[in-house]
Amino acid sequence: MRLQIYGVEGLPEIAAGDDLARLISDAADLADGDVVVVTQKIVSKAENAMVAVDPDEPLSHKPVVERESVRVLRRRGDLVISETKHGFVCANAGVDRSNVAADRAAVLPDDPDRSAWRIRNGIRAKAGVDVGVIVSDTFGRPWRRGVTDVAIGSAGVRPILDLRGTSDASGRELQVTEVAIVDELAAAADVVMGKAENIPVAVIRGVNPAWLGPGSIQANVVRPPADDLFR
């Protein structure tokens, strides 16, 4: 398999009500089987998932963080690690003030899988191509420094590659059986997007066609609390 990954340049600043599928179709030369990775920030902007905050007060988004949290896992100083209504565990419940107007904070889309579906369907309608869509966000993780991008919504990509029952090259059944390819694709896309360069969409070409198919982040990636050893 050979992948090509590139950032989509030339997108305008996104505002509430913008048609992301049309804008992406116009800016990128998409083909059947491409996976289009769209950052949460522009999805939240297009869906107007924004709240007003005091631009002169660095902590004025903190009440929003509390409201967006269904359960707080850890607090240290101003930092809150909490679970959102979607089941994501992340810093500040995904509330973020970078790359938005000074008097606004972005919150996570209401249903990021549905956001991905709308973009996928819109691209099919506008450009006539069948692509997978991932909505990505930037999360920290325990035990390791730094953040990486993960998928918070997806459509048309199987989120988990299920290798249960397959054997390794020496005929032994694989121990590692469920690969979160949707998160690996989101991480790969972030390499070309950057945080400061305002490139909010990337295209991945060359993904195994067998990986395109049904599934969602809610159904397949969010770990049920009962199965989770760290909740």
Next chain:
Amino acid sequence: MRLQIYGVEGLPEIAAGDDLARLISDAADLADGDVVVVTQKIVSKAENAMVAVDPDEPLSHKPVVERESVRVLRRRGDLVISETKHGFVCANAGVDRSNVAADRAAVLPDDPDRSAWRIRNGIRAKAGVDVGVIVSDTFGRPWRRGVTDVAIGSAGVRPILDLRGTSDASGRELQVTEVAIVDELAAAADVVMGKAENIPVAVIRGVNPAWLGPGSIQANVVRPPADDLFR
């Protein structure tokens, strides 16, 4: 930025004492600035980081797991989540029986950063090119199903992209400041490697040259326990 990622085909089965740098240089057409991602499994094989286990007993590697663990975080049934001497937190302390002989289990390399350095230096000596090297392994994570590849060793790649003090496109200082690009590159490489296909090396071309430089997983990625909210 435009990335190309491909799996290196045609590598032989790796045995103790094999010169990975020579084998990779022979199998791949490398260029200055490429990032070469090598799976832990073949590094452990080449370094003979293997222990004998009873091939007829599915749990015969469990004493090895206990020995490789400096601290156990969670147990459930046969599953152990523990911290290794390197500071990695993962299932079974990284002990793994897939893609090895039935009477062997692979353990993590003694010093994966050093393993990466040896491969990087060897490739420079053999092929005359200056590449970054990442040793990758497959870890689960809390709160999300599925595994992804992360970096357990690196050389010649800055593991963390430090954006502290930089501004976003609207001039606001970025909140997300340290991106673990080394883990995003490891994840991207896994997309072309697969678990069952025995493609243990991938090449990433097109990485920002500014990201090539000093650093190591031990020094830059493993989070000191005092800074960790989940240990």
